[in-house]
Amino acid sequence: MGFRSKLNHGSSRIPRSPPYFYPFVCILAFLSLAALFFLKVSDFAYQTKTVAGHNLKPTPWHLFEPKILDEGTSYSRATKILQCQYFQCHSNAYPIPPLLDPSKLTSCPEFFRWIHHDLEPWAQSRISFDHLMEAKDYAAFRVIIVGGRLFIDMYYACVQSRVMFTVWGLLQLLKRYPGMVPDVDLMFDCMDKPAINKTEHNSRPLPLFRYCTTKEHFDIPFPDWSFWGWPEVNIGPWDTEFRDIKKGSHSKRWSEKWPYAYWKGNPDVASPLRSELLQCNDTKEWRAQILRQDWGEEARAGYMQSKLSNQCKHRYKIYAEGYAWSVSLKYIVSCGSLTLLITPQYEDFFSRGLFPTKNYWPVIPFDLCQNIKNAVDWGNAHPSEAEAMGQAGQDFMDSLNMGRVYDYMYHLITEYAKLLDFKPLAPPSAQEVCAESLLCFAEPKLRQFLEQSATSLSPSPPCAVPNKDGKILSRWKKLKEKVSNDIMRQT
Numbered sequence: 001m002g003f004r005s006k007l008n009h010g011s012s013r014i015p016r017s018p019p020y021f022y023p024f025v026c027i028l029a030f031l032s033l034a035a036l037f038f039l040k041v042s043d044f045a046y047q048t049k050t051v052a053g054h055n056l057k058p059t060p061w062h063l064f065e066p067k068i069l070d071e072g073t074s075y076s077r078a079t080k081i082l083q084c085q086y087f088q089c090h091s092n093a094y095p096i097p098p099l100l101d102p103s104k105l106t107s108c109p110e111f112f113r114w115i116h117h118d119l120e121p122w123a124q125s126r127i128s129f130d131h132l133m134e135a136k137d138y139a140a141f142r143v144i145i146v147g148g149r150l151f152i153d154m155y156y157a158c159v160q161s162r163v164m165f166t167v168w169g170l171l172q173l174l175k176r177y178p179g180m181v182p183d184v185d186l187m188f189d190c191m192d193k194p195a196i197n198k199t200e201h202n203s204r205p206l207p208l209f210r211y212c213t214t215k216e217h218f219d220i221p222f223p224d225w226s227f228w229g230w231p232e233v234n235i236g237p238w239d240t241e242f243r244d245i246k247k248g249s250h251s252k253r254w255s256e257k258w259p260y261a262y263w264k265g266n267p268d269v270a271s272p273l274r275s276e277l278l279q280c281n282d283t284k285e286w287r288a289q290i291l292r293q294d295w296g297e298e299a300r301a302g303y304m305q306s307k308l309s310n311q312c313k314h315r316y317k318i319y320a321e322g323y324a325w326s327v328s329l330k331y332i333v334s335c336g337s338l339t340l341l342i343t344p345q346y347e348d349f350f351s352r353g354l355f356p357t358k359n360y361w362p363v364i365p366f367d368l369c370q371n372i373k374n375a376v377d378w379g380n381a382h383p384s385e386a387e388a389m390g391q392a393g394q395d396f397m398d399s400l401n402m403g404r405v406y407d408y409m410y411h412l413i414t415e416y417a418k419l420l421d422f423k424p425l426a427p428p429s430a431q432e433v434c435a436e437s438l439l440c441f442a443e444p445k446l447r448q449f450l451e452q453s454a455t456s457l458s459p460s461p462p463c464a465v466p467n468k469d470g471k472i473l474s475r476w477k478k479l480k481e482k483v484s485n486d487i488m489r490q491t
Helices: 002-011 021-045 074-086 110-122 129-138 162-176 238-249 272-280 295-300 328-333 368-381 383-399 402-417 435-441 444-452 470-490
Strands: 141-146 149-154 184-188 258-265 288-292 314-319 338-342 361-363 431-433
Touching (some): 162 435, 238 402, 272 368, 314 368, 328 383, 431 435
Parallel strands (some): 314 338, 338 361
16 A cells, blocks of 8 residues: 555656647648648649740850749749649540531632742651650740640740740630641741751751741741730731731821821830841931830830821831741731831741732832832822732731631641651650630730630631642742842842
8 A cells, every 4th residue: 555655646746748839740740741732732833834934045056135034922932833833734524526507618829829938947857756856955845736726835935925925826726716726746936037958957956936937947937926926016816916907007098198108106115127227217318207116115005106097107017027027917918008118037827928019019118218109109100000019018907807817827737737646645745735725814904905815616617728839839939039120120
């Protein structure tokens, strides 16, 4: 009894844990695990490359100031990346091709023949997977379409919102022709200058899509982002802009328009041609009004002085390339004024369909101001012919509605897909992109522009592309060159 009593008495001296100790330990452990989980998730999010430009460096071949994404705290940024990238695209069903009315089938414009020309370098060799991977060194991103679903593998960021609007255009193509776009795997660069030079790559041309090309390059031209909108300069979707420009062009009759050549743009783009053009700003001596466009100032003023529909009050409008090709061509030709096209080095997908003395007047860049004056003087001496050319240019752009843009995309991708000698598959590094995920990433202004350019199911099949015939294009190019040379000798 005494011994047991001592034991009991001794054990009563062992300190007991506070009643809140174990819950505290559990809460601490939970918070530690939560913090660790958040760090892992954040680390994962900060390694995820997105079409909005997250975790991407600018293209090394064309450096630019990286876009600053204002998304609040690191937590909110990581949350947005994960939410938009991984929790928006839900449908895995293969889209069923619609029953389109064959009676509505029409012929494609003649410039669609250039699709065959652009893909000719691979007609015999075809395109292997290794061949495609070689082009990766020149690409900003990779496009994979499998079973009607779009996957994008990002390598570099592109300037402004080019990627967002280019990818949106591909999504709209899949929406317009569901189940009809073939499986495909291609490399795309979204900067300005072509990269696959024919001299350097003649023995093994690399397949690379971009917005323009030249006679000295293999790059495959594809419709540029601005057809769906360019929010950074307040330019809306193409169909909307063309309608407004055409309406604005009718505000004055030809005889009431200013009898001068007009250009307004940004000369500060490393363009010697545009710098020289500034010297022609004299309506008396050179018959030209040349204005500098300051986009920063214009944005602060609410874009009141840059509306394209208000820039069709002159009889002549000048097109001058910038750093490379310029998206401004389609807006200039749409005015119905006679386009004075300074001999271009670059070509986009539709410009090769324009013809000198029918849709525009060619101007050589040498002795530029004098040649602009000569063109204006000729037009003022021949007002009926000048007006007819301007109208033919506008008619050409009228025929290039978004339906035709989608048709060009469809046929180019379809013909390209036929050249692949491997089965397209999305790599683990590629992410599926759908309309919901892209809109999730978009800032409010971008989202508004994107939604304005959304398309719907086409009521008719894609236009019928002309058959491959290199002789027709060869004759076209020779005639175009001859007419341009004749005009240049005359003026």
